[in-house]
Amino acid sequence: MNQPLPASRPTKLLAADTSGIAEAAALLRAxxxxxxxxxxxxxxxxxxxxxTAVAGIYAAKERPSFNPLISHLPDLASARRQGLFDANALxxxxxxxxxxxTLVVPxxxxxxxxxxxxxxxxxxALRVPAHPVAxxxxxxxxxxxxxxxxxxxxxxxxxxxxxxxxxxEGRIDAILDAGPTEVGVESxxxxxxxxxxxxxRPGGVPREAIEHVIGRPLVIAGDAGHxxxxxxxxxxxxxxxARVRLDAEAPEGGEAWLGFGPEGREYPASLNxxxxxxxxxxxxxxxxxxxxLDEMGRKTIAVARIPEHGLGEAIxxxxxxxxxxx
Ligand code: TXA
Ligand code: MG
Numbered sequence: 001m002n003q004p005l006p007a008s009r010p011t012k013l014l015a016a017d018t019s020g021i022a023e024a025a026a027l028l029r030a031x032x033x034x035x036x037x038x039x040x041x042x043x044x045x046x047x048x049x050x051x052t053a054v055a056g057i058y059a060a061k062e063r064p065s066f067n068p069l070i071s072h073l074p075d076l077a078s079a080r081r082q083g084l085f086d087a088n089a090l091x092x093x094x095x096x097x098x099x100x101x102t103l104v105v106p107x108x109x110x111x112x113x114x115x116x117x118x119x120x121x122x123x124x125a126l127r128v129p130a131h132p133v134a135x136x137x138x139x140x141x142x143x144x145x146x147x148x149x150x151x152x153x154x155x156x157x158x159x160x161x162x163x164x165x166x167x168x169e170g171r172i173d174a175i176l177d178a179g180p181t182e183v184g185v186e187s188x189x190x191x192x193x194x195x196x197x198x199x200x201r202p203g204g205v206p207r208e209a210i211e212h213v214i215g216r217p218l219v220i221a222g223d224a225g226h227x228x229x230x231x232x233x234x235x236x237x238x239x240x241x242a243r244v245r246l247d248a249e250a251p252e253g254g255e256a257w258l259g260f261g262p263e264g265r266e267y268p269a270s271l272n273x274x275x276x277x278x279x280x281x282x283x284x285x286x287x288x289x290x291x292x293l294d295e296m297g298r299k300t301i302a303v304a305r306i307p308e309h310g311l312g313e314a315i316x317x318x319x320x321x322x323x324x325x326x
Contacts, residue, residue, distance in 0.1 A: 008170045013161070016133045016178035024176045025140030028053075032173040033060055035150040035164040036137050038129040040100045040183040040204050041157040042164050043072070043147025044172065045137070051114040051284035054146050058311055059280050060171040063153045065317050066283070068119035070102050070127050070187070071144035074135055079103075079126045082111045082144055088214050089192035095213045098130035100183050100204025104191040115287040117146045127187055133178045149186060150175075159184050190218065240294035240301060244323035248302035256298040258289060260306050269296045273304075279311040286315055290322065 014020035016037070024034045028045060031053040036045045044060060046053040048071040058066065073079045076093050083105035085093065092103060107113065107124040118124055126144075129135065138145055149157035152167040161177035168175075188203035190210060199207060199218040211217055242256065250267070251257040257270035261277035271289045273282035293301050303319055306312050 009173065011165070011169045011172055012174040013165075014174050014176045016176055020176055021133065021136045022140060024137050024174060025142075027173050028137070028141045028145060029143075031056075033057065033171075034137075034173055035158070035161070035168060035175040036134055036147070037131050037161075037176060037178040037181055038072070038100075038134045038147070039131040039181060040129070040186050041159050041181055042150040042161070042175075043134075044150040044164075044168065045072070045145045045147040047141070048072075048117045048144040048146035049112045049114055051116040051288070052281065054114055054116045055280045055283040055311065057146060057148060058283060060168055061148065061151070061153045062310075063148075065313075066116065066119050067148075068121055068123075068125060069117045069146040069148050070125040070189075071113045071117060071146055072127050072129055072134065072138055073144055074138040075128060078144075079128060080108075082108055082113060083124050083126050084108050086192055086195075088197050091213050092190060092192070092197070092210060093128070096205050096209075097128040098135065099128075100130070100185075100187040101210075102127040102187040102189040102201075102203075104189060104193065104200060106193060113144050113146070115291075116284060117144075120287045123191070123193060125189065129187075131178070131182070133176060137176070157186060191221070240290055240322060242294050242298055243300040244319065245300055245302045246319055246323050247305045251302045254298060255300045255302040256293040256296050258293055258301055258303040260304040269293065269298055273306075273315075279307065279309075279315065282306065283311045283315055286318060 027034050031050055033056050034045045035042050044057055046057050089103050089105050102125050104123050104125045113124050150164045151158045158164045159181045161175050164175050183204040186203045188205040189201040191198045191200050196219050198221045200221050257267045259272040273285050306315050
């Protein structure tokens with residue numbers, strides 16, 4: 001239960017040629033972690049449709065909380081299968097894609113981006129990068145690819161393969177080296193959710209250029225670099241209908257049970273985040289299992305103690321939000 005996270009593994013350095021791109025895409029399809037260039041910064045890429053693959057990103061970065069991630073796609077047509085574009089979103093996509101713009105839009109009913117990559121939100125962040133290597137990888141992967149900047153949490157974003165190696169060697173499967181990135185700052189993030197587009201993070205596309213396209217000033221949503229959505233708002237999305245009781249030994253009096261690690265007993269209305277005590281597996285299951293237990297209609301969900309190390313810190317952060325008084 002105390003295995004170090006993430007497990008150490010050899011990190012392959014891949015050239016950004018036909019065979020390197022094919023290998024990167026194959027690794028991604030198999031659930032692996034690959035640092036790939038985009039024109040903004042190197043992204044730590046994983047299959048966005050796989051909660052387990054996405055959990056690997058948080059483990060490798062040692063990210064303390066489950067921020068929602070950007071899903072990368074090769075073109076507007078594939079992005080429109082994941083999200084609902086209003087007139088502003090469409091105009092911005094047509095003006096700036098491929099390029100350093102991320103659009104946060106309502107997820108479509110057919111959205112395949114995992115709950116974990118979306119941090120349980122009803123919206124999805126989509127980006128079509130302009131870098132030719134990123135484009136080729138995305139085409140070959142054939143699915144949305146989640147990618148935050150390829151640096152360890154709290155460090156500066158990686159704009160070269162050497163930065164990535166310094167932070168992540170031994171934690172990821174491969175690095176696709178295409179030299180230094182062009183833009184060097186992350187994409188501009190604009191939310192088109194309910195009419196007036198909001199600037200969530202300034203970035204590679206200047207605000208003025210965006211305002212020119214939408215014909216109105218952007219609503220600024222505070223300094224959104226790392227937490228564009230207030231924890232309170234996020235918490236309300238996680239909050240199940242049931243009460244949540246943390247650090248429980250066992251369910252009492254009709255409670256649903258969210259377990260973790262090997263258990264001597266079976267309980268009714270119960271799910272186990274990871275019977276083997278693997279925090280990465282637990283992270284991948286967290287949002288989905290909370291939802292499933294909530295649907296069972298019990299008054300309270302009792303949750304086993306989750307270790308506080310590695311991804312446990314993020315899991316506990318979300319659980320505490322779910323348990324917070326409302
Ligand atoms: O340039 C970039 O954007 C790079 C490259 C690799 O594409 N990626 C990047 O990702 O900077 P990351 O994970 O560091 O930043 C993602 C930002 C976070 O601030 C996150 O909170 C926000 O996007 N975000 C993602 N989904 C969101 C959503 N549904 N609603 C609001 N904000 C969201
Ligand atoms: Mg970052």
